[in-house]
Amino acid sequence: MAGLPWLLLTLLLTVPLGAPLPSPGLDPSWRLALNTFGDLHFGDDIVFTYGPWGFLDEPMITGRATYALALVVRTLALVALWLVSVRGLTRHWPLKAAAPVASVFVVLVAPSAMSTLVVAAVAQLVLLGAVRSAPVGRPCLPWAAVAGLAALAAVLLQVKFPNGLVVGALTAVALVANLGAGARRAQLLGWASAAGSFVAVGALAWLLRGQALSDVPAWVRGSIDATSGYAEAMAFEYPEPDVLAYAVAGVVALVALAATVPHLRGLPVAQRVAAVLVPVVSVEFAFKSAFTRHDDFHEAVFFVTVGALLLMLAGNSRPGSWLALAGAAAAVAMSLTTLSPLGPGEVRQRWTDDVEVLVSSQHHADEVAASREALAAAQQVPAGMLDQLDGHPVTIDPYESSTAWTYGLDWQPVPVFQLYAAYTPALDRLNATALADAPADQRVLRHEGAFADNRNPLWDSPLYHRALACRYRTVLAEASWSLLAKARSRCGTPESLGVEHLDADQRVEVPPGDGSDMVLARFTPDPAGLLTRAGRLLTKPWTPMTVTAGESTYRLSRASSPSGLLVRFPTLEAGAYPPVDIRSLVFSEPGTLELVRVPIS
Secondary structure, three states: OOOHHHHHHHHHHHOOOOOOOOOOOHHHHHHHHHHOOOOOOEOOOEOOOEOOOHHHOOOOOOOHHHHHHHHHHHHHHHHHHHHHHHHHHOOOOOHHHHHHHHHHHHHHHHHHOOHHHHHHHHHHHHHHHHHHHOOOOOOOOOHHHHHHHHHHHHHHHOOEHHHHHHHHHHHHHHHHHOOOOOOHHHHHHHHHHHHHHHHHHHHHHHHHOOOOHHHHHHHHHHHHHHHHOHHHHHOEEOOOOOHHHHHHHHHHHHHHHHHHHHHHOOOOHHHHHHHHHHHHHHHHHHHHHHHOEEOHHHHHHHHHHHHHHHHHHHHHOOOOHHHHHHHHHHHHHHHHOOOOOOOHHHHHHHHHHHHHHHHOHHHHHHHHHHHHHHHHHHHOOOHHHHHHHOOOEEEEEOOOOHHHHHHOOEEOOOOOOOHHHOOOHHHHHHHHHHHHOOOOOOEEEEEOOOOHHHEOHHHOOHHHHHHHHHHEEEEEEEOOEEEEEEOOOOEOOOEEEEEEEEOOOOEEEOOOOOOOEEEEEEEEEOOOOHHHHHHHHHOOOOOOEEEEEOOEEEEEOOOOHHHOEEEEEOOOOOOOOOOEEOOEEEEOOOEEEEEEEEEEO
16 A cells, blocks of 8 residues: 555656547547447458557547547556556565655556557566566466466457557467476466467457457558568658667667676476567567567657566565666656656546546547537548538548548548558459459548658559559549549550569669550569568568659658559540659669550540
8 A cells, every 4th residue: 555656646747648639630530439439340441550449649639438448558557557566666675765666666557658668568578577486396477377378469469459469479488488387287287278368368459449350450461561671661760760779779688688697597398488578579679569669759768667577576585676677767767858757737637637538428529520620621622522522431641541531421441542552462462352353333532641751652552553543534624633433444464575684773764655655664673681581570670671762762662562663654634543654763772673654445
């Protein structure tokens, strides 16, 4: 009870979210989609790194029940993180010191951590403590707890797939740690209970969100593809590489591993392996989460996570504790340069906003209506287009899917509904197939505007854009919006214009056309060496591939570039695109280029 005031103060400062509202833009659009996907099915209709429970990580007030549930989950996650932190620290620290340290840690974590990140951190700290304190010959973690960890992984996969994978990896570590502990029959039952709870709880969570079990295989395939291709396509530095941050990150990661060594003495082999794997998994996950898209906000995730790991190592045993404390101090110092806890006034306003939305249905309705009006004022879809969309299914590209919610459209998107995320050939094919197989009354609403990461939006999901150019016609274009309708294909049989191997930065000319053809550039980069591939897998791709098209240079995904980049498209009345006529290409990496001509009728 002595630490209760610290826990209550921590929750007071960290729980409220401030009733987040829908807003225009790339990230707000997919966040809104997670909260309003309606009767769409993940795996069949939608493929994303988030799943049907994704609103728990990215809640909005569009639904009061889902928003309330997200706040409850956030509260429980923060309570668990505080309790686990205090438990670890009080092994060798008095409660009067451990409680405020744990509170400071949670207050620092809360602004930058989604609920699943907090839950994953709790799982890491619980397992770390269990591996180091379990009596020899007995399970490190009770089998019931291992089954609970497996069930947690099944749910987190449906919130955000990569975070669920981490907890799944920790479940595997727990199973390894329990090898040789107890009778073989008990171990087999333990493994079976973990597998059974994973399947049963996962299926129940899936059905509770109105999903079909038949879509699970497609959802798993798509989620694995989206997760595995993310770093290659989306790694970025804002605004430029921070050498100090990378240097300190490397040092504290090594300190975390070094501080683990004193805890290995006297442990059975299985527990030793688990004791090493927990910090390795934790550091790797934290690095991927923080530095793949590296900015100050994400960077703090790494330092706070590794700082917590080091505090746990310091609290668990005297040997190496000073080394762990020094590493934790360095991590906290780095996080303080980028994190600023909420001030009292902002905390009070967040509580006010949350309570008003949850208590007053009228206030909630007014806020949602005002949000729709603000979005409509920002998006400004012409009235004539809205009239023509009445009664038609529509997909919206390249990313402003929030338009469907703003105007109450019948949103029937391609599976990877934000085109920049279709960064692997399999995901690109899903989009192209969905567009080609759409019903005859399908419409596409396109918005022209700036795009992130110096990318050419026509080269995201290349097969999708080819299907759009061949199978759809513009029926109305006004301001920054175009409305397209499905029509017969006007593309003929592709024919190769030649294949050649290019050196890095070698310029190649695109042959001139007669104004009635489409030209695609299929570029396959040379395979990277083993060390380069391993480095990209364990850390991230440090240098993106680029292509200079005429006077402009764009970032390009290595995985999707062989699908065919649109470099020429003729001027046609009611065409899907404005004229595209790129005369030369320069790729930053060596590879094989094939230019393909597609006749247009």
